[in-house]
Amino acid sequence: MFAVYANEANYDNPLDALVVGERPEPEVPEGWVRVAVRAASLNMHDIWTLRGVGIKAEQFPMIVGCDGAGVLDDGTEVVLHSVVNAPGWQGDDTLDPKRTLLTEKYQGTFADYVVVPARNAVPKPKNMSFSEAAIMGTAWLTAYRMLFVKSGLRPGQTMLVQGASGGVSTALVQLGRAAGMRVWVTGRTEEKRALAERLGAHATFESGARLPERVDAVFETVGKATWGHSLKSLKPGGVVVVSGSTSGPDPSADLQRVFFLQLRVVGSTMGTRDELQNLLEYVDLAGIKPQIGTELPLTDAEQGFRAMLEGDTAGKIVFTR
Template sequence: MLAVTCTSQSATDPLSGLEVGERPEPVAPDGWTTVRLRTAALNHHDVWSLRGVGLPADRLPMVLGCDGAGIDDEGREVVVHAVVASPDWAGDETLDPRRSLLSEVHDGTLAEVVTVPRRNVVAKPAGLSWEHAACLPTAWLTAYRMLFTNAGVQPGGTVLVQGAAGGVATALVQLGAAAGLRMWVTSRDEARGEQAVALGADRAFEAGARMPERVDAVMETVGAATWSHSVNSLRPGGTIVISGATSGDAPAKAELTKIYFKQLRVVGSTMGTRTELERLTRFVVDAGVEPLVDSVLPLTRAREGFERMVAGTVSGKVVFTV
Protein backbone atom coordinates (compact mmCIF):
# COMPACT_ATOMS: atom_id res chain seq x y z
CA MET A 1 0.00 0.00 0.00
CA LEU A 2 1.03 3.62 -0.45
CA ALA A 3 1.98 5.30 2.85
CA VAL A 4 3.79 8.33 4.26
CA THR A 5 6.44 7.07 6.67
CA CYS A 6 8.94 8.49 9.13
CA THR A 7 12.12 6.51 8.49
CA SER A 8 14.60 8.74 10.36
CA GLN A 9 14.49 11.88 12.47
CA SER A 10 16.22 15.25 12.48
CA ALA A 11 15.48 18.28 14.64
CA THR A 12 16.89 20.64 12.01
CA ASP A 13 15.87 18.89 8.77
CA PRO A 14 12.66 16.98 9.52
CA LEU A 15 11.78 16.30 5.89
CA SER A 16 14.98 14.30 5.43
CA GLY A 17 13.27 11.37 7.17
CA LEU A 18 9.99 11.56 5.22
CA GLU A 19 9.33 8.75 2.76
CA VAL A 20 6.31 8.43 0.44
CA GLY A 21 6.22 4.92 -0.94
CA GLU A 22 5.07 1.35 -0.57
CA ARG A 23 4.62 -0.32 2.81
CA PRO A 24 3.14 -3.72 3.76
CA GLU A 25 -0.61 -3.58 4.26
CA PRO A 26 -1.48 -3.99 7.97
CA VAL A 27 -3.47 -6.94 9.34
CA ALA A 28 -6.05 -6.14 12.03
CA PRO A 29 -5.65 -8.11 15.29
CA ASP A 30 -8.67 -9.36 17.23
CA GLY A 31 -10.90 -6.49 18.32
CA TRP A 32 -9.56 -4.16 15.65
CA THR A 33 -10.98 -3.09 12.30
CA THR A 34 -9.44 -2.21 8.95
CA VAL A 35 -10.28 1.17 7.46
CA ARG A 36 -9.59 1.82 3.79
CA LEU A 37 -9.02 5.53 3.81
CA ARG A 38 -10.60 8.01 1.45
CA THR A 39 -9.03 11.12 2.98
CA ALA A 40 -6.43 11.97 5.61
CA ALA A 41 -5.13 15.24 7.02
CA LEU A 42 -1.84 16.67 8.21
CA ASN A 43 -1.05 17.91 11.72
CA HIS A 44 1.91 19.56 13.41
CA HIS A 45 2.15 16.31 15.37
CA ASP A 46 3.44 14.66 12.18
CA VAL A 47 6.23 17.22 11.81
CA TRP A 48 7.17 16.85 15.48
CA SER A 49 7.47 13.10 14.93
CA LEU A 50 9.92 13.75 12.10
CA ARG A 51 11.87 16.02 14.46
CA GLY A 52 12.13 13.23 17.02
CA VAL A 53 9.62 14.59 19.54
CA GLY A 54 7.17 12.08 21.05
CA LEU A 55 8.22 9.23 18.76
CA PRO A 56 11.20 7.16 19.96
CA ALA A 57 13.66 6.21 17.24
CA ASP A 58 13.36 2.51 18.11
CA ARG A 59 9.77 2.52 16.78
CA LEU A 60 10.80 3.55 13.27
CA PRO A 61 9.74 3.17 10.56
CA MET A 62 6.32 4.58 11.53
CA VAL A 63 3.45 5.50 9.23
CA LEU A 64 2.48 9.05 10.14
CA GLY A 65 -0.98 10.59 10.53
CA CYS A 66 -3.71 11.00 13.15
CA ASP A 67 -6.61 12.22 10.98
CA GLY A 68 -8.53 10.06 8.54
CA ALA A 69 -11.88 8.92 7.19
CA GLY A 70 -12.80 5.95 5.07
CA ILE A 71 -14.65 2.63 4.79
CA ASP A 72 -14.34 0.05 7.59
CA ASP A 73 -14.40 -3.73 7.17
CA GLU A 74 -18.20 -3.74 7.55
CA GLY A 75 -18.63 -1.33 4.65
CA ARG A 76 -19.52 1.67 6.83
CA GLU A 77 -18.37 5.22 6.18
CA VAL A 78 -16.41 6.17 9.31
CA VAL A 79 -14.19 8.82 10.86
CA VAL A 80 -11.14 7.51 12.71
CA HIS A 81 -10.68 8.47 16.38
CA ALA A 82 -6.95 8.92 16.95
CA VAL A 83 -6.72 8.42 20.74
CA VAL A 84 -5.83 4.78 21.41
CA ALA A 85 -6.56 3.78 25.00
CA SER A 86 -5.28 0.75 26.90
CA PRO A 87 -7.31 -2.40 26.09
CA ASP A 88 -8.78 -2.55 29.60
CA TRP A 89 -9.40 1.19 30.00
CA ALA A 90 -12.93 2.41 30.78
CA GLY A 91 -14.11 6.02 30.82
CA ASP A 92 -12.53 9.15 29.36
CA GLU A 93 -9.68 7.83 27.23
CA THR A 94 -7.81 11.15 27.36
CA LEU A 95 -7.17 10.46 31.07
CA ASP A 96 -5.59 7.05 30.45
CA PRO A 97 -1.91 7.47 31.43
CA ARG A 98 -0.99 4.80 28.86
CA ARG A 99 -2.97 6.31 25.99
CA SER A 100 -1.28 7.12 22.70
CA LEU A 101 -2.15 8.75 19.42
CA LEU A 102 -2.05 6.94 16.12
CA SER A 103 1.50 7.15 14.69
CA GLU A 104 3.08 7.05 18.17
CA VAL A 105 2.77 3.32 18.92
CA HIS A 106 0.58 2.11 16.05
CA ASP A 107 0.87 3.11 12.38
CA GLY A 108 -1.17 6.16 11.42
CA THR A 109 -3.61 7.36 8.79
CA LEU A 110 -1.39 8.78 6.04
CA ALA A 111 -1.81 5.57 4.09
CA GLU A 112 -4.26 3.65 1.96
CA VAL A 113 -5.14 1.39 4.90
CA VAL A 114 -5.05 1.76 8.70
CA THR A 115 -6.04 -0.65 11.47
CA VAL A 116 -7.58 0.68 14.71
CA PRO A 117 -9.52 -0.72 17.69
CA ARG A 118 -13.20 -1.12 16.77
CA ARG A 119 -14.12 1.49 19.38
CA ASN A 120 -11.93 3.98 17.49
CA VAL A 121 -14.31 4.61 14.62
CA VAL A 122 -17.46 6.73 14.54
CA ALA A 123 -20.07 6.87 11.81
CA LYS A 124 -19.55 9.63 9.25
CA PRO A 125 -22.78 11.61 8.81
CA ALA A 126 -24.09 11.55 5.25
CA GLY A 127 -23.90 15.33 5.02
CA LEU A 128 -20.20 15.47 5.91
CA SER A 129 -17.81 15.47 2.95
CA TRP A 130 -14.77 13.22 2.95
CA GLU A 131 -12.45 16.25 2.90
CA HIS A 132 -14.14 17.85 5.92
CA ALA A 133 -14.38 14.54 7.78
CA ALA A 134 -10.59 14.19 7.65
CA CYS A 135 -10.17 17.59 9.34
CA LEU A 136 -12.01 16.67 12.53
CA PRO A 137 -10.23 13.98 14.62
CA THR A 138 -7.29 16.03 15.96
CA ALA A 139 -7.36 19.85 15.65
CA TRP A 140 -11.13 20.16 15.53
CA LEU A 141 -11.68 17.64 18.32
CA THR A 142 -9.11 19.50 20.42
CA ALA A 143 -10.98 22.76 19.81
CA TYR A 144 -14.35 21.18 20.58
CA ARG A 145 -13.18 19.88 23.95
CA MET A 146 -11.49 23.18 24.82
CA LEU A 147 -14.63 25.21 24.12
CA PHE A 148 -17.52 23.00 25.09
CA THR A 149 -16.12 20.66 27.74
CA ASN A 150 -13.47 22.72 29.52
CA ALA A 151 -14.13 26.45 29.05
CA GLY A 152 -17.56 26.65 30.70
CA VAL A 153 -18.61 29.55 28.45
CA GLN A 154 -22.27 30.08 27.59
CA PRO A 155 -23.68 31.51 24.32
CA GLY A 156 -23.17 35.26 24.33
CA GLY A 157 -19.89 34.97 26.23
CA THR A 158 -16.61 36.32 24.87
CA VAL A 159 -13.66 34.05 24.10
CA LEU A 160 -10.16 35.17 23.13
CA VAL A 161 -8.14 32.85 20.88
CA GLN A 162 -4.39 33.42 21.00
CA GLY A 163 -3.27 33.08 17.38
CA ALA A 164 -5.48 33.05 14.33
CA ALA A 165 -4.21 30.77 11.62
CA GLY A 166 -3.48 27.24 12.83
CA GLY A 167 -5.79 24.28 12.63
CA VAL A 168 -6.92 24.50 16.27
CA ALA A 169 -7.32 28.30 16.14
CA THR A 170 -9.47 28.30 13.02
CA ALA A 171 -11.56 25.44 14.43
CA LEU A 172 -12.09 27.39 17.66
CA VAL A 173 -13.29 30.43 15.72
CA GLN A 174 -15.66 28.47 13.51
CA LEU A 175 -17.09 26.30 16.30
CA GLY A 176 -17.45 29.17 18.74
CA ALA A 177 -19.17 31.47 16.28
CA ALA A 178 -21.57 28.69 15.27
CA ALA A 179 -22.43 28.12 18.96
CA GLY A 180 -23.25 31.77 19.62
CA LEU A 181 -20.01 32.84 21.30
CA ARG A 182 -18.31 36.17 20.57
CA MET A 183 -14.90 35.12 19.32
CA TRP A 184 -11.87 37.44 19.40
CA VAL A 185 -8.44 36.52 18.03
CA THR A 186 -4.90 37.86 18.22
CA SER A 187 -2.41 37.60 15.40
CA ARG A 188 0.98 38.97 14.40
CA ASP A 189 -0.23 38.87 10.77
CA GLU A 190 -2.98 41.32 9.79
CA ALA A 191 -4.08 39.19 6.83
CA ARG A 192 -4.57 36.14 9.05
CA GLY A 193 -6.55 38.21 11.49
CA GLU A 194 -8.79 39.34 8.63
CA GLN A 195 -9.20 35.72 7.58
CA ALA A 196 -10.33 34.82 11.12
CA VAL A 197 -12.97 37.55 10.95
CA ALA A 198 -14.15 36.16 7.61
CA LEU A 199 -14.50 32.75 9.30
CA GLY A 200 -16.73 34.18 12.04
CA ALA A 201 -14.52 35.99 14.56
CA ASP A 202 -16.06 39.19 15.89
CA ARG A 203 -12.76 41.08 16.01
CA ALA A 204 -9.04 40.57 15.43
CA PHE A 205 -6.29 42.33 17.41
CA GLU A 206 -2.54 42.63 17.19
CA ALA A 207 -0.67 40.16 19.35
CA GLY A 208 -0.41 41.57 22.86
CA ALA A 209 -2.96 44.34 22.31
CA ARG A 210 -5.06 45.55 25.23
CA MET A 211 -8.58 44.14 24.96
CA PRO A 212 -11.51 46.59 24.98
CA GLU A 213 -13.01 44.56 27.83
CA ARG A 214 -12.13 41.47 29.85
CA VAL A 215 -13.10 38.15 28.33
CA ASP A 216 -14.79 35.10 29.84
CA ALA A 217 -12.22 32.60 28.56
CA VAL A 218 -8.92 32.44 26.71
CA MET A 219 -7.98 29.57 24.41
CA GLU A 220 -4.22 29.21 24.79
CA THR A 221 -2.03 27.15 22.47
CA VAL A 222 0.94 29.53 22.12
CA GLY A 223 2.36 29.29 25.62
CA ALA A 224 5.19 31.43 26.98
CA ALA A 225 4.90 34.27 24.46
CA THR A 226 1.23 34.98 25.23
CA TRP A 227 0.79 33.71 28.80
CA SER A 228 0.83 37.07 30.61
CA HIS A 229 -1.47 38.58 28.00
CA SER A 230 -3.90 35.68 28.48
CA VAL A 231 -3.98 36.16 32.25
CA ASN A 232 -4.38 39.93 31.97
CA SER A 233 -7.21 39.62 29.43
CA LEU A 234 -9.49 37.58 31.70
CA ARG A 235 -12.33 38.86 33.83
CA PRO A 236 -12.28 37.80 37.50
CA GLY A 237 -13.34 34.16 37.68
CA GLY A 238 -12.49 33.57 34.02
CA THR A 239 -10.84 30.52 32.51
CA ILE A 240 -7.71 29.84 30.51
CA VAL A 241 -7.86 26.56 28.61
CA ILE A 242 -4.41 25.46 27.48
CA SER A 243 -3.76 22.71 24.97
CA GLY A 244 -0.30 23.56 23.74
CA ALA A 245 2.78 25.73 24.13
CA THR A 246 4.31 26.24 20.70
CA SER A 247 6.45 29.15 21.94
CA GLY A 248 7.69 27.23 24.99
CA ASP A 249 6.30 26.20 28.36
CA ALA A 250 8.33 28.52 30.63
CA PRO A 251 6.85 32.06 30.58
CA ALA A 252 8.89 34.90 32.07
CA LYS A 253 6.16 35.41 34.69
CA ALA A 254 3.88 32.68 36.00
CA GLU A 255 1.33 35.34 37.06
CA LEU A 256 0.42 33.32 40.16
CA THR A 257 -0.67 36.35 42.20
CA LYS A 258 -3.14 37.45 39.54
CA ILE A 259 -4.40 33.90 39.10
CA TYR A 260 -5.30 33.41 42.76
CA PHE A 261 -6.36 37.01 43.49
CA LYS A 262 -8.74 37.12 40.49
CA GLN A 263 -9.77 33.50 41.13
CA LEU A 264 -8.92 32.45 37.59
CA ARG A 265 -9.17 28.86 36.42
CA VAL A 266 -6.37 27.25 34.40
CA VAL A 267 -7.56 24.08 32.71
CA GLY A 268 -5.42 21.67 30.73
CA SER A 269 -7.04 20.10 27.68
CA THR A 270 -5.78 17.26 25.51
CA MET A 271 -7.51 15.98 22.36
CA GLY A 272 -11.01 14.60 23.07
CA THR A 273 -13.07 11.46 23.54
CA ARG A 274 -14.83 9.24 21.04
CA THR A 275 -18.16 10.57 22.33
CA GLU A 276 -17.02 14.15 21.77
CA LEU A 277 -15.93 13.23 18.24
CA GLU A 278 -19.40 11.84 17.54
CA ARG A 279 -20.97 15.05 18.81
CA LEU A 280 -18.54 17.15 16.79
CA THR A 281 -19.38 15.37 13.54
CA ARG A 282 -23.09 15.96 14.12
CA PHE A 283 -22.59 19.57 15.17
CA VAL A 284 -20.64 20.64 12.09
CA VAL A 285 -23.30 19.11 9.84
CA ASP A 286 -26.29 20.47 11.74
CA ALA A 287 -24.75 23.95 12.08
CA GLY A 288 -23.52 24.04 8.48
CA VAL A 289 -19.89 24.55 9.55
CA GLU A 290 -17.30 23.84 6.86
CA PRO A 291 -13.77 23.39 8.22
CA LEU A 292 -11.21 25.68 6.64
CA VAL A 293 -9.16 23.64 4.18
CA ASP A 294 -5.80 25.08 3.18
CA SER A 295 -5.26 22.69 0.29
CA VAL A 296 -6.23 19.25 -1.03
CA LEU A 297 -3.49 17.06 -2.46
CA PRO A 298 -3.25 13.43 -3.54
CA LEU A 299 -1.34 11.30 -1.05
CA THR A 300 1.41 10.85 -3.65
CA ARG A 301 2.19 14.58 -3.20
CA ALA A 302 2.25 14.46 0.60
CA ARG A 303 5.74 15.96 0.72
CA GLU A 304 4.35 19.22 -0.68
CA GLY A 305 1.92 19.47 2.23
CA PHE A 306 4.68 18.79 4.74
CA GLU A 307 6.86 21.45 3.11
CA ARG A 308 4.08 24.02 3.51
CA MET A 309 3.61 23.13 7.17
CA VAL A 310 7.33 23.30 7.94
CA ALA A 311 7.50 26.68 6.18
CA GLY A 312 4.60 27.99 8.30
CA THR A 313 2.40 28.95 5.36
CA VAL A 314 -0.62 26.76 6.20
CA SER A 315 -4.00 28.26 7.15
CA GLY A 316 -6.51 25.62 8.15
CA LYS A 317 -6.00 21.98 7.24
CA VAL A 318 -3.95 20.25 4.55
CA VAL A 319 -6.02 17.29 3.32
CA PHE A 320 -4.76 14.32 1.32
CA THR A 321 -6.99 12.23 -0.92
CA VAL A 322 -6.25 8.52 -0.99
Protein backbone atom coordinates (compact mmCIF):
# COMPACT_ATOMS: atom_id res chain seq x y z
CA MET A 1 0.00 0.00 0.00
CA PHE A 2 1.03 3.64 -0.42
CA ALA A 3 2.60 5.18 2.68
CA VAL A 4 4.77 8.00 3.97
CA TYR A 5 7.28 6.67 6.47
CA ALA A 6 10.57 7.15 8.25
CA ASN A 7 13.15 4.58 7.21
CA GLU A 8 15.47 5.59 10.05
CA ALA A 9 16.03 8.46 12.45
CA ASN A 10 17.86 11.63 11.42
CA TYR A 11 17.90 14.19 14.22
CA ASP A 12 19.75 16.97 12.39
CA ASN A 13 18.06 16.61 8.98
CA PRO A 14 14.65 15.03 9.64
CA LEU A 15 13.39 15.40 6.08
CA ASP A 16 16.23 13.15 4.92
CA ALA A 17 14.56 10.34 6.88
CA LEU A 18 11.21 10.79 5.09
CA VAL A 19 10.27 8.25 2.42
CA VAL A 20 7.23 8.33 0.11
CA GLY A 21 6.63 4.86 -1.25
CA GLU A 22 5.14 1.45 -0.57
CA ARG A 23 4.74 -0.56 2.64
CA PRO A 24 3.03 -3.91 3.33
CA GLU A 25 -0.67 -3.79 4.19
CA PRO A 26 -1.21 -4.15 7.95
CA GLU A 27 -2.50 -7.26 9.66
CA VAL A 28 -5.50 -6.77 11.94
CA PRO A 29 -5.03 -8.25 15.45
CA GLU A 30 -8.03 -9.47 17.42
CA GLY A 31 -9.86 -6.54 18.98
CA TRP A 32 -8.44 -4.09 16.44
CA VAL A 33 -10.02 -2.61 13.29
CA ARG A 34 -8.74 -1.56 9.89
CA VAL A 35 -9.42 2.00 8.76
CA ALA A 36 -9.17 3.15 5.15
CA VAL A 37 -7.64 6.59 5.66
CA ARG A 38 -9.38 9.49 3.90
CA ALA A 39 -7.48 12.34 5.56
CA ALA A 40 -4.68 12.72 8.10
CA SER A 41 -3.11 15.77 9.71
CA LEU A 42 0.49 16.68 10.45
CA ASN A 43 1.76 17.32 13.99
CA MET A 44 5.10 18.30 15.49
CA HIS A 45 5.10 14.79 16.91
CA ASP A 46 5.71 13.55 13.35
CA ILE A 47 8.82 15.74 13.06
CA TRP A 48 10.07 14.26 16.33
CA THR A 49 9.48 10.77 14.95
CA LEU A 50 11.72 11.58 11.97
CA ARG A 51 14.33 12.79 14.46
CA GLY A 52 14.08 9.57 16.45
CA VAL A 53 12.63 11.12 19.61
CA GLY A 54 10.11 8.96 21.46
CA ILE A 55 10.72 5.93 19.27
CA LYS A 56 13.19 3.07 19.56
CA ALA A 57 15.61 2.35 16.72
CA GLU A 58 14.16 -1.14 16.18
CA GLN A 59 10.70 0.39 15.49
CA PHE A 60 11.84 1.67 12.09
CA PRO A 61 10.65 1.73 9.39
CA MET A 62 7.68 3.57 10.87
CA ILE A 63 4.72 5.03 8.98
CA VAL A 64 4.26 8.54 10.36
CA GLY A 65 1.03 10.29 11.27
CA CYS A 66 -0.85 10.05 14.58
CA ASP A 67 -4.09 11.76 13.48
CA GLY A 68 -6.63 10.71 10.91
CA ALA A 69 -10.17 9.99 9.81
CA GLY A 70 -11.49 7.32 7.50
CA VAL A 71 -13.83 4.41 6.95
CA LEU A 72 -14.07 1.02 8.63
CA ASP A 73 -14.52 -2.14 6.54
CA ASP A 74 -18.26 -2.02 7.33
CA GLY A 75 -18.57 1.54 5.98
CA THR A 76 -18.66 3.38 9.33
CA GLU A 77 -16.97 6.78 9.16
CA VAL A 78 -14.62 7.32 12.10
CA VAL A 79 -12.14 9.69 13.73
CA LEU A 80 -9.01 8.19 15.27
CA HIS A 81 -8.03 8.56 18.91
CA SER A 82 -4.27 8.26 18.83
CA VAL A 83 -3.60 7.40 22.50
CA VAL A 84 -3.22 3.61 22.70
CA ASN A 85 -3.53 2.27 26.24
CA ALA A 86 -2.12 -0.88 27.76
CA PRO A 87 -4.59 -3.81 27.71
CA GLY A 88 -6.89 -3.65 30.72
CA TRP A 89 -6.04 -0.06 31.66
CA GLN A 90 -8.82 1.69 33.61
CA GLY A 91 -9.00 5.42 34.16
CA ASP A 92 -7.79 8.56 32.36
CA ASP A 93 -6.19 7.47 29.07
CA THR A 94 -3.42 10.06 29.44
CA LEU A 95 -2.29 8.85 32.88
CA ASP A 96 -1.56 5.27 31.81
CA PRO A 97 2.23 4.90 32.37
CA LYS A 98 2.35 2.36 29.54
CA ARG A 99 0.33 4.40 27.05
CA THR A 100 1.75 5.11 23.64
CA LEU A 101 0.82 7.09 20.55
CA LEU A 102 0.53 5.90 17.01
CA THR A 103 4.04 6.09 15.46
CA GLU A 104 5.78 5.50 18.79
CA LYS A 105 5.04 1.78 18.75
CA TYR A 106 2.33 1.21 16.15
CA GLN A 107 2.30 2.24 12.49
CA GLY A 108 0.69 5.60 11.73
CA THR A 109 -1.97 7.17 9.56
CA PHE A 110 -0.06 8.50 6.53
CA ALA A 111 -1.00 5.47 4.44
CA ASP A 112 -3.88 3.81 2.62
CA TYR A 113 -4.75 1.85 5.77
CA VAL A 114 -4.09 2.00 9.51
CA VAL A 115 -5.10 -0.47 12.23
CA VAL A 116 -6.10 0.66 15.73
CA PRO A 117 -7.82 -0.84 18.78
CA ALA A 118 -11.59 -0.86 18.19
CA ARG A 119 -12.16 1.71 20.99
CA ASN A 120 -9.82 4.14 19.21
CA ALA A 121 -12.18 4.45 16.24
CA VAL A 122 -14.73 7.11 17.27
CA PRO A 123 -17.83 7.77 15.11
CA LYS A 124 -17.45 10.86 12.93
CA PRO A 125 -20.26 13.46 12.90
CA LYS A 126 -22.09 13.45 9.57
CA ASN A 127 -21.69 17.20 9.10
CA MET A 128 -17.91 17.10 9.55
CA SER A 129 -15.66 16.53 6.54
CA PHE A 130 -12.87 13.97 6.68
CA SER A 131 -10.30 16.78 6.56
CA GLU A 132 -11.93 18.58 9.49
CA ALA A 133 -12.23 15.32 11.41
CA ALA A 134 -8.57 14.50 10.79
CA ILE A 135 -7.39 17.48 12.86
CA MET A 136 -9.49 16.65 15.93
CA GLY A 137 -7.48 13.85 17.54
CA THR A 138 -4.33 15.70 18.64
CA ALA A 139 -4.35 19.50 18.27
CA TRP A 140 -8.05 20.07 18.87
CA LEU A 141 -8.28 17.42 21.58
CA THR A 142 -5.28 19.00 23.32
CA ALA A 143 -6.94 22.43 23.13
CA TYR A 144 -10.28 21.05 24.38
CA ARG A 145 -8.67 19.43 27.42
CA MET A 146 -6.61 22.55 28.21
CA LEU A 147 -9.66 24.82 28.06
CA PHE A 148 -12.54 22.75 29.40
CA VAL A 149 -10.86 20.19 31.66
CA LYS A 150 -7.76 21.90 33.04
CA SER A 151 -8.22 25.69 33.10
CA GLY A 152 -11.37 26.13 35.20
CA LEU A 153 -12.35 29.17 33.09
CA ARG A 154 -15.95 30.37 32.95
CA PRO A 155 -17.71 32.24 30.13
CA GLY A 156 -16.93 35.94 30.32
CA GLN A 157 -13.41 35.50 31.65
CA THR A 158 -10.30 36.48 29.68
CA MET A 159 -7.86 33.99 28.20
CA LEU A 160 -4.52 34.65 26.50
CA VAL A 161 -3.23 32.28 23.83
CA GLN A 162 0.53 32.47 23.28
CA GLY A 163 1.26 32.01 19.57
CA ALA A 164 -1.31 32.77 16.92
CA SER A 165 -1.04 30.26 14.11
CA GLY A 166 -0.27 26.74 15.33
CA GLY A 167 -2.81 23.94 15.39
CA VAL A 168 -3.44 24.00 19.16
CA SER A 169 -3.48 27.81 19.23
CA THR A 170 -6.02 28.20 16.42
CA ALA A 171 -8.20 25.53 18.06
CA LEU A 172 -8.05 27.39 21.39
CA VAL A 173 -9.15 30.62 19.71
CA GLN A 174 -12.13 28.99 18.03
CA LEU A 175 -13.18 26.93 21.05
CA GLY A 176 -12.75 29.84 23.46
CA ARG A 177 -14.75 32.24 21.34
CA ALA A 178 -17.58 29.71 20.91
CA ALA A 179 -17.64 29.09 24.69
CA GLY A 180 -18.05 32.77 25.55
CA MET A 181 -14.52 33.64 26.70
CA ARG A 182 -12.81 36.92 25.90
CA VAL A 183 -9.96 35.70 23.72
CA TRP A 184 -6.64 37.52 23.45
CA VAL A 185 -3.77 36.21 21.33
CA THR A 186 -0.10 37.04 20.81
CA GLY A 187 1.65 36.54 17.49
CA ARG A 188 5.05 37.23 15.97
CA THR A 189 3.77 38.72 12.71
CA GLU A 190 0.89 40.90 11.56
CA GLU A 191 -0.24 38.08 9.27
CA LYS A 192 -0.47 35.58 12.13
CA ARG A 193 -2.33 38.07 14.34
CA ALA A 194 -4.78 38.78 11.52
CA LEU A 195 -5.49 35.05 11.25
CA ALA A 196 -6.31 34.90 14.97
CA GLU A 197 -8.72 37.81 14.58
CA ARG A 198 -10.46 36.13 11.65
CA LEU A 199 -10.91 33.04 13.81
CA GLY A 200 -12.59 35.04 16.57
CA ALA A 201 -9.92 36.61 18.79
CA HIS A 202 -11.21 39.79 20.42
CA ALA A 203 -7.75 41.37 20.44
CA THR A 204 -4.24 40.47 19.32
CA PHE A 205 -0.83 41.71 20.44
CA GLU A 206 2.79 41.44 19.40
CA SER A 207 4.70 38.72 21.21
CA GLY A 208 5.80 39.98 24.63
CA ALA A 209 3.67 43.13 24.48
CA ARG A 210 2.27 44.65 27.67
CA LEU A 211 -1.43 43.80 27.85
CA PRO A 212 -4.18 46.32 28.73
CA GLU A 213 -4.93 44.28 31.86
CA ARG A 214 -4.04 40.93 33.37
CA VAL A 215 -5.89 37.81 32.32
CA ASP A 216 -7.55 34.89 34.08
CA ALA A 217 -5.66 32.18 32.19
CA VAL A 218 -2.78 31.80 29.76
CA PHE A 219 -2.51 28.88 27.34
CA GLU A 220 1.11 28.04 26.76
CA THR A 221 2.59 25.85 24.03
CA VAL A 222 5.68 27.92 23.18
CA GLY A 223 7.80 27.56 26.31
CA LYS A 224 11.04 29.41 26.92
CA ALA A 225 10.36 32.29 24.52
CA THR A 226 7.04 33.28 26.11
CA TRP A 227 7.12 31.87 29.66
CA GLY A 228 8.10 35.06 31.45
CA HIS A 229 5.41 37.01 29.61
CA SER A 230 2.84 34.33 30.45
CA LEU A 231 3.45 34.61 34.20
CA LYS A 232 3.52 38.42 34.15
CA SER A 233 0.21 38.48 32.26
CA LEU A 234 -1.77 36.58 34.92
CA LYS A 235 -4.08 38.04 37.54
CA PRO A 236 -3.41 36.98 41.14
CA GLY A 237 -4.78 33.45 41.44
CA GLY A 238 -4.64 32.93 37.68
CA VAL A 239 -3.62 29.77 35.86
CA VAL A 240 -1.20 28.97 33.05
CA VAL A 241 -2.04 25.74 31.26
CA VAL A 242 0.96 24.17 29.52
CA SER A 243 0.83 21.55 26.78
CA GLY A 244 4.10 22.13 24.95
CA SER A 245 7.39 23.99 24.71
CA THR A 246 8.26 24.38 21.04
CA SER A 247 10.91 27.07 21.74
CA GLY A 248 12.62 25.04 24.44
CA PRO A 249 11.66 23.46 27.76
CA ASP A 250 13.81 25.42 30.20
CA PRO A 251 11.94 28.55 31.32
CA SER A 252 12.75 30.45 34.48
CA ALA A 253 10.33 29.25 37.13
CA ASP A 254 9.93 32.76 38.64
CA LEU A 255 8.86 31.07 41.87
CA GLN A 256 8.52 34.32 43.79
CA ARG A 257 5.79 35.47 41.42
CA VAL A 258 4.14 32.04 41.48
CA PHE A 259 3.83 31.79 45.25
CA PHE A 260 3.25 35.48 46.04
CA LEU A 261 0.41 35.84 43.52
CA GLN A 262 -0.77 32.26 44.13
CA LEU A 263 -0.55 31.38 40.47
CA ARG A 264 -1.30 27.87 39.26
CA VAL A 265 0.80 26.03 36.68
CA VAL A 266 -1.13 23.11 35.19
CA GLY A 267 0.20 20.55 32.76
CA SER A 268 -2.03 19.07 30.07
CA THR A 269 -1.32 16.26 27.61
CA MET A 270 -3.60 15.20 24.75
CA GLY A 271 -6.98 13.95 26.02
CA THR A 272 -9.14 10.90 26.55
CA ARG A 273 -11.39 9.01 24.17
CA ASP A 274 -14.46 10.38 26.00
CA GLU A 275 -13.11 13.92 25.68
CA LEU A 276 -12.60 13.36 21.95
CA GLN A 277 -16.22 12.21 21.67
CA ASN A 278 -17.36 15.31 23.59
CA LEU A 279 -15.18 17.54 21.40
CA LEU A 280 -16.66 16.12 18.19
CA GLU A 281 -20.18 16.64 19.48
CA TYR A 282 -19.39 20.17 20.69
CA VAL A 283 -17.85 21.27 17.39
CA ASP A 284 -20.85 19.82 15.56
CA LEU A 285 -23.44 21.42 17.88
CA ALA A 286 -21.69 24.81 17.93
CA GLY A 287 -21.27 24.87 14.16
CA ILE A 288 -17.53 25.51 14.44
CA LYS A 289 -15.61 25.24 11.16
CA PRO A 290 -12.10 24.17 12.19
CA GLN A 291 -9.24 26.13 10.67
CA ILE A 292 -7.26 24.17 8.08
CA GLY A 293 -4.19 26.06 6.92
CA THR A 294 -3.05 23.81 4.09
CA GLU A 295 -4.58 20.78 2.39
CA LEU A 296 -2.32 18.60 0.25
CA PRO A 297 -2.46 15.16 -1.35
CA LEU A 298 -0.48 12.65 0.69
CA THR A 299 1.87 12.25 -2.26
CA ASP A 300 3.06 15.83 -1.52
CA ALA A 301 3.73 15.10 2.15
CA GLU A 302 7.29 16.45 2.05
CA GLN A 303 5.95 19.90 1.17
CA GLY A 304 3.79 19.89 4.29
CA PHE A 305 6.63 18.68 6.52
CA ARG A 306 8.89 21.40 5.16
CA ALA A 307 6.28 24.10 5.86
CA MET A 308 5.95 22.94 9.47
CA LEU A 309 9.72 22.89 9.96
CA GLU A 310 9.94 26.45 8.65
CA GLY A 311 7.07 27.66 10.83
CA ASP A 312 4.97 28.49 7.77
CA THR A 313 1.59 27.49 9.22
CA ALA A 314 -1.84 29.10 9.42
CA GLY A 315 -3.72 26.30 11.13
CA LYS A 316 -3.44 22.58 10.60
CA ILE A 317 -1.74 20.91 7.63
CA VAL A 318 -3.90 18.09 6.26
CA PHE A 319 -3.05 15.31 3.82
CA THR A 320 -5.83 13.67 1.82
CA ARG A 321 -6.22 10.39 -0.06
